[in-house]
Amino acid sequence: MKTLLVLLRKEFIQFRRNKFMPKLVVMFPMMAMLVIPLVTTMDVKNVNVAVVDADKSEISRRIVSDMQASPYLRLSLYAETYHEALDAVEKGAADVILLLPTDYEKKLVSGHAPSISVHANGVNATKGQLGAQYLSQAVTQTLIKLKRERGIVLPRENIYVQNRYNPTLDYRIYMIPALMVILVIMICGFLPALNLVGEKESGTIEQINVSPVSRVTFTLSKLIPYWIIGLMVLTFAMTIAWLAYGLVPTGSLLTIYAATLLFSFVMSGFGVAVANCSSTMQQSMYVMFFFIVIFQLMSGLMTPIDSMPQWAQYITYLVPPRYFIEIMRAVYLKGSAMQDLWPEFVVLAVIAAVMSLIAMLTYKKQS
Amino acid sequence: MNAIEINGVSKSYGAVQALDQVTLSVHEAELFGLIGPDGAGKTTLFRILTTLLNADRGTASVTGLDVRRNYRDIRRVVGYMPGRFSLYPDLSVEENLKFFAALFGVDVHTNYGLIAPIYRQIEPFAQRRAGKLSGGMKQKLALCCALIHQPAVLFLDEPTTGVDAVSRSEFWQMLAGLKAQGITIFVSTPYMDEAQLCDRVALMDKGHLLAVDQPLKLAESYGTRLYAASAREMWPLMQALRGMSQVEDCYTFGEAHHVVLKQGTEPEAVVEDLERSGLHDVKILPARGNIEDLFIKLMRHG
Structure with missing residues (x-):
């Protein structure tokens, strides 16, 4: 000792x-x-979103404005065509594309099940993946709100993802x-x-x-x-x-x-x-x-x-x-x-x- | 009881036979020198005796303790100073000494008497880091650290290699002092001139012991027929001598060449031959063989 x-x-x-x-x-x-x-740091803030709004309806505008309220998403481009949006992704100006199809509102109100597409840039896998996830969450929340406000019947049960313990991942x-x-x-x-x-x-x-x-x-x-x-x-x-x-x-x-x-x-x-x-x-x-x-x-x-x-x-x-x-x-x-x-x-x-x-x-x- | 008994010890590293059937005994309170060139197996023998290495064959004991069975006890009674400086360079002189004393569970003051004559010389630098000492002082500190637990046998592996001439002679004086206190000292050196300072020496080469005796007796055992040759042209002289049939061996030795003539050859005849071949002022005088001559002879002729 x-x-x-x-x-x-x-x-x-x-x-x-x-x-x-x-x-x-x-x-x-x-x-x-x-x-x-x-x-x-896998920067999940400021995910740049290019929106292609083919619908140009009240609901589609609502979705986009709600999305902009999120601290993690940023509207970087309001594109006319998908090509224009994809171009922005290629140049690095956008990470995720939100596609709102034609007659989205009309179909939604009449009880059809139109779908919104989210396309993510897979090159930066984490940012693309997380960005797409945030975007779909934001859209889902808007739809839930719309359901409550106007009684729109949502096409299917929406999955709500929440990351526990590290909510923003x-x-x-x-x-x-x-x-x-x-x-x-x-x-x-x-x-x-x-x-x-x-x-x-x-x-x-x-x-x-x-x-x-x-x-x-x-x-x-x-x-x-x-x-x-x-x-x-x-x-x-x-x-x-x-x-x-x-x-x-x-x-x-x-x-x-x-x-x-x-x-x-x-x-x-x-x-x-x-x-x-x-x-x-x-x-x-x-x-x-x-x-x-x-x-x-x-x-x-x-x-x-x-x-x-x-x-x-x-x-x-x-x-x-x-x-x-x-x-x-x-x-x-x-x-x-x-x-x-x-x-x-x-x-x-x-x-x-x-x-x-x-x-x-x-x-x-x-x- | 002998302080060190070595009986038929062999050790090989792969294909290299470092020690081959070495048998040797060292008496108590003897200053014993192991003389041999680099690679002779000196360090291997030291490492076996200090329990750092196990021999392949043979037995050895230190103060009657078997190096294999009683290795723990041996570590208490021997002091070892490896060839390479192996104290802590970042500890001060004093810290090193205290550290090694504490490792052996002794107090510096209790055993101060033994190291006092040596330690006094480095005491003014007690606070200096060991790594910043000069070669001679490092060696004195290493000796103090190896002695602080009052070992019965002291193993010094090439303690004077790389040390200046003055420090070397001082060091041998210290060893004589330690011997007088009853410590057995087993020391190795590549310097032949240090052999004279030992009680007995063993000449070692390529893992074999060539001869073991008192240095004077060894020198005497050389016999006659050794001459010192010189001429105005030293290098051609050596070449000429080596080419002569009457010459057994010729090698440089200080300022002259040492020449071993064959039985029955007269030096005068050789001088005549050499002068006839164009060399000037050729002198061939009888020389006294010393350990180095003996070593060369034993190495060349087994």
């Missing part, structure tokens, strides 16, 4: 004296939290908890690996190996600093999320910290294990990158797990960040509590225990 404290003290002195590391731990979360949400709200996960992956995974391989490259580990220090003690001295740094980085990132985006977790902070601690066990154990099995910096970094790319792409960070092929979905159960991301999003957006998330916590705890064990077992004082 006393030896562990001595080793930890040494780690913190070295960390503090390092010219680069303390800056990295501050700058990296700041850059990630301040810049990435702005540049990766703001990509930022979805991304920020994920960014925090990325930060913990990068800081708690890479730094211990760099640190340990650094000791191998400089030969200082030889001196530790000829000393009576046990491998459990030594490994803990390489893990513990990054548990603490992981929690610090998370706190820092949450503060930025609150100050810059006004985003605060709906659920309890304790749940978030508990999950972060477990996940930093996982990542630091992983980093140390990789370093134990590598003899050079390059080797360890390539191995880390290999896994971290998989972690980021297969954990549901960027793309939903549900849309992956079945076999890939099975693999995601082995990807530790998957559980951490689920917890983070659930607590941040839904306000879930520990008891709602216990399966994720249990799995994360098991992985954390296994990873720490691997980190200790892969450290060999003898070759």
Whole structure:
């Protein structure tokens, strides 16, 4: 125990004296939290709509004016023909086309089922998709109002979509908890690996190996600093999320910290294990990158797990960040509590225990 | 009981045989030198004795403790100074010393007596980062750190490589002081001149021990027939000597060439031959063989 404290003290002195590391731990979360949400935001506001109103009736005008009231939609062009509207899409002036067919009002009043078409630009898939969705919602709402006001019988039951927890599907709200996960992956995974391989490259580990220090003690001295740094980085990132985006977790902070601690066990154990099995910096970094790319792409960070092929979905159960991301999003957006998330916590705890064990077992004082 | 016992130890890295059936014993409180060129297997032997590496075959023990079975106990009783500077460059002199003392669970003050003569020389720089020390001071600090837990056996792997001549001689004086305190010192060096400073030395090449004895006895064992040759034209002299049938071996040695003549060859006859072939001021005088000559002889002729 006393030896562990001595080793930890040494780690913190070295960390503090390092010219680069303390800056990295501050700058990296700041850059990630301040810049990435702005540049990766899937801008769903200001969807440009080109309207082709072939009807030119009272109802069609009502639909268009209601649409303009929406903060997410903007009438960019009132086109005469579909071609003109499509031209605007091609030039990038419009994202979505709203087609109101001839005699729309007449048919609607007489009880027929005329249809309105919404055409979206699929090049920017997210914007097109979300834009089309907003547009149909706006149109549906107008029709519901008309039904109430004039007793028009609507052709069919309208589906009303509402996105719970993130009503406008703001990509930022979805991304920020994920960014925090990325930060913990990068800081708690890479730094211990760099640190340990650094000791191998400089030969200082030889001196530790000829000393009576046990491998459990030594490994803990390489893990513990990054548990603490992981929690610090998370706190820092949450503060930025609150100050810059006004985003605060709906659920309890304790749940978030508990999950972060477990996940930093996982990542630091992983980093140390990789370093134990590598003899050079390059080797360890390539191995880390290999896994971290998989972690980021297969954990549901960027793309939903549900849309992956079945076999890939099975693999995601082995990807530790998957559980951490689920917890983070659930607590941040839904306000879930520990008891709602216990399966994720249990799995994360098991992985954390296994990873720490691997980190200790892969450290060999003898070759 | 011998401080170090090595019995038929072999170690290979793939196709390279780093150690081949090495057998050696080092007495207690002896200053023992392992002399050999780079790649002789010195570091491999050190790593086996300090429990960092397992031998393929053979047994070894340090202070009676088996390197394989009692490796934990060995780590408490040996001090190891690797060839490469391996203290923490970002910790200060004092922090390094305290750190290594704490690793072994000892207090710097308790064992200060042992390191005092060495540490006093670097004490003025106690607050300086170890990475910013000069080569000689780094080496003194490394020695202090290896000694702070009062080891019974001290392993020094090429401690003087890359250190200036003054620091080198100072360092050997320190080793003599430590030996006087009863510490067994096992030191390796590629410098033949340092062999004279050891109680006994082992000459090592390509994983084999060529000879083990006191340095003086080794030098004496060389025998006669060694001459120092010089002429106005040194390079043609060497070429001419190497081409002569009476000459067994010829190599540069300081300002002269060392020549080994075959049995029954008179140096005067060789001088005449050489002068006849156009060389001037040829001198061939009897020379005393030293460890380096012996080493070259053993290396060339097994």
